[in-house]
Amino acid sequence: MQYVLEVKDLTVKQKGSFQPLLKDISFTLKKGEILGILGESGSGKSLTALSILGLLPKELYYEKGQILFNGMNLLTLKEDEFAKLRGKEISIILQDPLSSLNPVLSIEEQLSEMVKFHLGLNGKEGKELIIKTLREVGVPDPELRLKNYPHELSGGLRQRVMIAMGIVCSPQILIADEPTTALDLTIQLQIIALLKKLNQEKGLSLIFITHDLGILRWLAERILVYYRGEILEIAQTRDLFSNPLHPYTKLLFSSYPGKGERIFLANTLKGDSSNGLSYCSFYERCFHPCDKSLREAPALMEVQSEHWVRCFQSA
Ligand SMILES: Nc1ncnc2c1ncn2[C@@H]1O[C@H](COP(=O)(O)OP(=O)(O)OP(=O)(O)O)[C@@H](O)[C@H]1O
Ligand SMILES: [Mg+2]
Incomplete structure (x- = not known):
């Protein structure tokens, strides 16, 4: 399998703080793949993008992990080496072009x-x-x-x-961080169609970050579900919609109205992103929490082919 990007156990903290903002983030991006990142506000989506581009704000630091770009660990690069790569091999499009x-x-x-x-x-x-x-x-x-x-x-x-x-x-990788949120619907759809065309025609590997389940259902081949700085589930888009395993993903999809309609993860769902927990980060919101999840934090486990979940009860 040819991965253009492999993120392994990436943990990011704020200086002076014990609790990580990103905790053990691990995922892969295949060459020519469209990978979606879904998560509520503050769950760590943009920090993941900034980590990959070596643009973490000064007050944050990489505590552990690797970010492999075609096998090369980006976290070992000096800033001038990173600058040569940024925009050339890995690019980002942000939500608000006026500020970029x-x-x-x-x-x-x-x-x-x-x-x-x-x-x-x-x-x-x-x-x-x-x-x-x-x-x-x-x-x-x-x-x-x-x-x-x-x-x-x-x-x-x-x-x-x-x-x-x-x-x-x-570039080999384009990261689009909510690139259409500020635009009206017709323009949003045009921009997304354009990104898909660039992926198909140029073999561009794309990471698309959004609150919008409907867009990802149409655009992404696989989806990462973020919650409080962790990945709770990774699956092929079709599997995730037909067979969500994590209680959080089930909760999100229970309000999904179906084909053709669109729902957003509301900003009001905003959770506390910090997660230095020694128990399951979803414990408080789980309908049927198990005893083990209060004593131990579950790891992300591959429970079916290419379907990963961070939950004792789904594993
Ligand atoms: N410079 C910073 N210093 C301290 N904490 C930060 C900094 N930047 C981000 N954070 C915190 O990290 C967490 C994750 O932020 P991030 O911007 O990645 O969220 P997000 O998933 O992109 O949210 P949104 O959907 O609102 O864009 C948030 O709780 C945020 O407050
Ligand atoms: Mg963001």
């Missing part, structure tokens, strides 16, 4: 910087690649748009420019 695009640089200047730094392309060659990429992501009249500044573009176009920045250097 530089407001004082034109679209051309922002994209030129990237192709110059990562690919050494200047002048005409660089410009041709930029225009081709903008066209690929559905920016109309890219030659004219190059001169625009981010605030001059609509939300949908800005998000397309972000995607262009994410793919212009042909």
